[in-house]
Amino acid sequence: MVKINQNYLKLPGSYLFSTVGKKIRAYESAHPEKRVIRLGIGDVTRPIAPEIIRSLHEAVDEMGRAESFKGYAPDLGYAFLRETIAENDFQSRGCRIDPDEIFISDGAKCDCGNIQEIFSTDCRIAVCDPVYPVYVDSNVMAGRTGVYDTELGRFRDVTYMPCTRETGFVPELPEEDVDLIYLCFPNNPTGAVIKKSKLQEWVDYANDKGAVILYDAAYEAYISEEEIPHSIYECPGARECAIEFRSFSKTAGFTGLRLGFTVIPKDLKAGGIRLWDLWARRHGTKYNGAPYIIQRAGQAVYSPQGKKEIRKQIAWYMENARIISVGLEQAGYEVSGGVNAPYIWLRTPGDMTSWEFFDYLLEGANVAGTPGSGFGPHGEHYFRLTAFGNREDTLEAVKRIKKL
Numbered sequence: 001m002v003k004i005n006q007n008y009l010k011l012p013g014s015y016l017f018s019t020v021g022k023k024i025r026a027y028e029s030a031h032p033e034k035r036v037i038r039l040g041i042g043d044v045t046r047p048i049a050p051e052i053i054r055s056l057h058e059a060v061d062e063m064g065r066a067e068s069f070k071g072y073a074p075d076l077g078y079a080f081l082r083e084t085i086a087e088n089d090f091q092s093r094g095c096r097i098d099p100d101e102i103f104i105s106d107g108a109k110c111d112c113g114n115i116q117e118i119f120s121t122d123c124r125i126a127v128c129d130p131v132y133p134v135y136v137d138s139n140v141m142a143g144r145t146g147v148y149d150t151e152l153g154r155f156r157d158v159t160y161m162p163c164t165r166e167t168g169f170v171p172e173l174p175e176e177d178v179d180l181i182y183l184c185f186p187n188n189p190t191g192a193v194i195k196k197s198k199l200q201e202w203v204d205y206a207n208d209k210g211a212v213i214l215y216d217a218a219y220e221a222y223i224s225e226e227e228i229p230h231s232i233y234e235c236p237g238a239r240e241c242a243i244e245f246r247s248f249s250k251t252a253g254f255t256g257l258r259l260g261f262t263v264i265p266k267d268l269k270a271g272g273i274r275l276w277d278l279w280a281r282r283h284g285t286k287y288n289g290a291p292y293i294i295q296r297a298g299q300a301v302y303s304p305q306g307k308k309e310i311r312k313q314i315a316w317y318m319e320n321a322r323i324i325s326v327g328l329e330q331a332g333y334e335v336s337g338g339v340n341a342p343y344i345w346l347r348t349p350g351d352m353t354s355w356e357f358f359d360y361l362l363e364g365a366n367v368a369g370t371p372g373s374g375f376g377p378h379g380e381h382y383f384r385l386t387a388f389g390n391r392e393d394t395l396e397a398v399k400r401i402k403k404l
């Protein structure tokens with residue numbers, strides 16, 4: 001008789017955003033006269049930039065002509081895109097990354113979720129607390145986390161690294177031995193960033209312990225401060241210990257188009273085996289490549305006109321972030337993030353739990369955000385708002401919160 005993967009049963013409750021969505025829908029059906037402003041889920045709202053649309057049309061037309069039609073894409077991505085990425089995202093910042101160390105995919109979520117399968121199920125993972133849930137849940141499914149302790153709100157065999165206001169929401173090096181370290185900067189959900197000297201400590205630590213850092217840089221394009229590293233490969237030694245994930249979703253509004261990439265340097269080895277070979281094998285077996293037209297659109301992101309339009313779009317979202325941060329500070333909230341990231345992380349007032357504040361905001365201001373505790377126990381008493389709403393909604397939401 002068929003048996004299921006029992007590890008799935010260890011996943012607690014439903015996915016955070018489904019719970020948030022259900023609560024909003026229930027409120028809306030009970031109060032049809034109210035308009036709820038959603039500043040919870042991190043999805044973009046601006047249309048795709050004109051230069052990218054132009055290149056999409058061009059690529060679609062190519063598919064309609066026999067001489068330029070494309071079938072399956074190369075497993076690891078088209079050379080035109082990998083070369084463009086290597087040059088613009090890495091070599092221009094002094095990072096030695098070759099085009100063939102870049103694996104094109106349909107987004108960072110899949111890559112962050114799938115990467116764990118090239119590692120042994122004995123590996124101990126370390127994650128930030130609070131954390132983007134995909135890193136933990138994908139390891140639960142693989143059987144790497146032990147059981148969930150409902151009292152602690154944690155999996156027994158996972159090392160959680162608290163990110164608190166005392167540490168600027170950056171984790172400290174773990175005391176126990178860990179094998180796979182998930183880091184995400186600029187961070188979702190806290191909006192925090194890591195300085196290069198601190199990131200270098202992690203690289204040195206991983207090399208010293210023989211650990212691998214899984215570095216999620218999905219929000220790299222939002223970095224505005226000079227001294228903040230855009231890639232872990234800006235740190236010497238990272239080629240020997242780090243995998244980096246990137247996404248076009250928040251950089252260029254590709255959440256619906258789907259495009260991302262993973263960087264695995266050929267110097268990165270475990271037990272003498274190159275991780276590059278394992279991921280290439282996995283890609284070749286389980287993935288048939290991102291669509292040609294989307295890869296062409298990705299290339300357009302790096303053209304002079306594309307860069308100009310993308311910069312404008314990011315500045316537009318970051319103006320929302322500024323409006324939220326300033327407005328909430330004026331209303332007396334303790335606010336962080338929102339400078340190098342599209343997320344604003346606020347401390348709930350008084351002793352309110354994150355979910356109590358969710359209800360308070362939904363009912364009192366008809367504004368929906370994301371409870372910090374949904375990202376881990378150290379997210380308790382925090383709340384995440386995103387800068388991805390439209391301008392009128394963002395202004396209106398701040399106005400309503402100020403009136404509470």
Ligand SMILES: Cc1ncc(COP(=O)(O)O)c(C=O)c1O
Binds near residue numbers: 106107109112249
């Ligand atoms: C930290 C982080 N990584 C990855 C992703 C997913 O990116 P993609 O849309 O490329 O799958 C998100 C999306 O919200 C994210 O917040």
